[in-house]
Amino acid sequence: MFEQRDVGPPSAGFSDALATASVLVIDDEPGMRNFLSKVLLEHCARVDVIEDTEHAARLLDETTYDVIVLDNIMPEKTGLDWLAEQRQIGLFSDAILITAHADLDTAIRAIRAGASDFLLKPFRSNQVLNAIAQSLERAQLRRQNSVLRHELEEGKNILKHRDALLGSSAQIQKIRQAIARAGEADAHVVIRGEAGSGKQVAARMLHAASPRADHPFVWLHCYGMAEQVFQERLFGRLEQQPDGTVIRHEGILQSGAGGTLYLEDVELLSPGCQNILAELLSTRRFTPLGASRSVSLTMRIVSSTTRPLTEITQENGFRTDLFYLLMVIEIVQPPLRERHDDILDLLTYFSEKLALRMGVAVPEFTPLARRRFLSHDWPGNVLELRNTIERALIHGTFEDALAPPPSTVDTGSLAAAEQRHILSVLEACAGNRAEAARRLGVARKTIDRKCRAWGI
Secondary structure: OOOOOOOOOOOHHHHHHHHOOEEEEEOOOHHHHHHHHHHHHOOOOEEEEEOOHHHHHHHHOOOOOOEEEEEOOOOOOOHHHHHHHHHHHOOOOEEEEEEOOOOHHHHHHHHHHOEEEEEEOOOOHHHHHHHHHHHHHHHHHHHHHHHHHHHHHHOOOOOOOOOOOOOOOHHHHHHHHHHHHHHHHOOOEEEEOOOOOOHHHHHHHHHHOOOOOOOOEEEEEOOOOOHHHHHHHHHEEEEEOOOOOEEEEEOHHHHOOOOEEEEEOHHHOOHHHHHHHHHHHHHOEEOOEOOOOOEEOOOEEEEEEOOOHHHHHHOOOOOHHHHHHHOOEEEEOOOHHHOHHHHHHHHHHHHHHHHHHHOOOOOOOOHHHHHHHHHOOOOOHHHHHHHHHHHHHHHOOOOOOOOOOOOOOOOOOHHHHHHHHHHHHHHHOOOOHHHHHHHHOOOHHHHHHHHHHOOO
């Protein structure tokens, strides 16, 4: 037998969750409906009250609720039988059962049906409020655990994905401004940039700058994703057990509800996965695998690509309608070779963080090391810089972390190409500025002025 619990007023820590909660009440007794409606409307964002399960089922086809408060004794069928049916077709909301009698058999059936709590009649207003608040807290913890588990499975290094883009260059300041504007717009965004240039960092900044910042940021790498795996990761699934119970596996779109979904390398999605994503964005609804009831999409989509999606679409490598659905706002992340002014800021950050984690001292950053770092082309961008710094800390020297710059054709902006070329000549002259000026055919003071501007 379940005992009726005498609890105090709703906990202060649950007040925020209650204030944004949506609750569905299903009870055939007018007095109980009026009582619950009056109590819940004072504390919850939305309260719908239905007198029978048939109308409630139709309402659930259109609306998703955080919690369902359900009477067990109903005219047509018991609340537990109805709840079990709804779990079979796709009901992910927590359910609180109202009952006058709770014996062992009822408890077993309630567990199988997926009820999260009991309210024994008669009960007071503070009891129902606490039951709902506790259900909301459990759901929040489940979703947080799901998001954290997803992060751990993907194995992302927190040093690679900070919540801010470092640097003081004009290019990075422009990106910060674009991110701030996009955050306020709440539209779908595509971030384009070379591998390792910090696209996920930009996506996390965009999420933090948006009204969705209090909700999860979740991400999915699109490369090599099979269609069924893609659907299951996004939509979740229902797992039917031999004893009739249903295990609910929430997908990213449910565990991260209200937040931001980051699709990394979206151009690598297979045609089948592109079809799934296009339908999701067009209808703004999805159906978990094994379910027959759809759920509303409440997340913002931020995608990244290493190539312009326009070109890929023109080459028939990307669905045209999906291109337009995703490409509301585009942010172009500049490569590191075009913002050499930021290299020293990034070097200081990674050196301190990695040295602390590895338990080593940061070696001296000599003039030779500075020239090599500033003259390097950094084809792997920030990711390559980070790995180079880690290698320098392991070997105890920055000078040998990078080989002398090869004689290659310069790419990038004119200013960056000039800097790399001058530093490359300085490297060949072992830092002799007079000799470097002679080889370049410029005055020595020109080399001095350039080096001062570059912090050498």
